[in-house]
Amino acid sequence: MTKIVRVGVTFPPELLQDLDELIGEMGYESRSKAIQDAVTSFVTEQRLLHKQKGKRAGVLVMVYDHDVRGLEDELIEAQHHHRDVINSVLHVHLSDKECLEAVAVKGDAEDIKHLAQELATRKGVKQLRSTIVST
Numbered sequence: 001m002t003k004i005v006r007v008g009v010t011f012p013p014e015l016l017q018d019l020d021e022l023i024g025e026m027g028y029e030s031r032s033k034a035i036q037d038a039v040t041s042f043v044t045e046q047r048l049l050h051k052q053k054g055k056r057a058g059v060l061v062m063v064y065d066h067d068v069r070g071l072e073d074e075l076i077e078a079q080h081h082h083r084d085v086i087n088s089v090l091h092v093h094l095s096d097k098e099c100l101e102a103v104a105v106k107g108d109a110e111d112i113k114h115l116a117q118e119l120a121t122r123k124g125v126k127q128l129r130s131t132i133v134s135t
């Protein structure tokens with residue numbers, strides 16, 4: 001039998017509510033199974049991004065909360081730092097406090113990966129999805 005480890009994780013209430021709604025709709029028997037599946041998807045996606053090598057192009061799409069103190073400055077700083085791989089940025093004001101940014105990237109896979117990591121790991125960035133193709 002596979003050994004199971006128990007961990008404690010904190011969630012914003014709205015996220016947990018969304019998760020529980022989805023779990024109900026999808027017919028999951030437990031929250032743990034749904035969270036394990038979500039983590040598996042995350043690990044698979046990140047591993048795939050890590051393995052990329054050579055010239056790549058694509059789009060990073062992120063959603064963030066602009067009310068989080070200092071976040072916009074940090075995001076802009078990260079983008080300036082990686083300007084060599086950024087071709088264009090599209091900003092969409094989604095709601096009173098949520099913004100979506102689509103960052104078109106082209107260049108070395110390693111640099112694109114660093115940019116994606118710098119953006120995704122900031123507090124207040126709710127999602128970052130990347131679509132990367134070879135060039």
Ligand code: NI
Pocket residue numbers: 066091092093094098099100
């Ligand atoms: Ni905005």
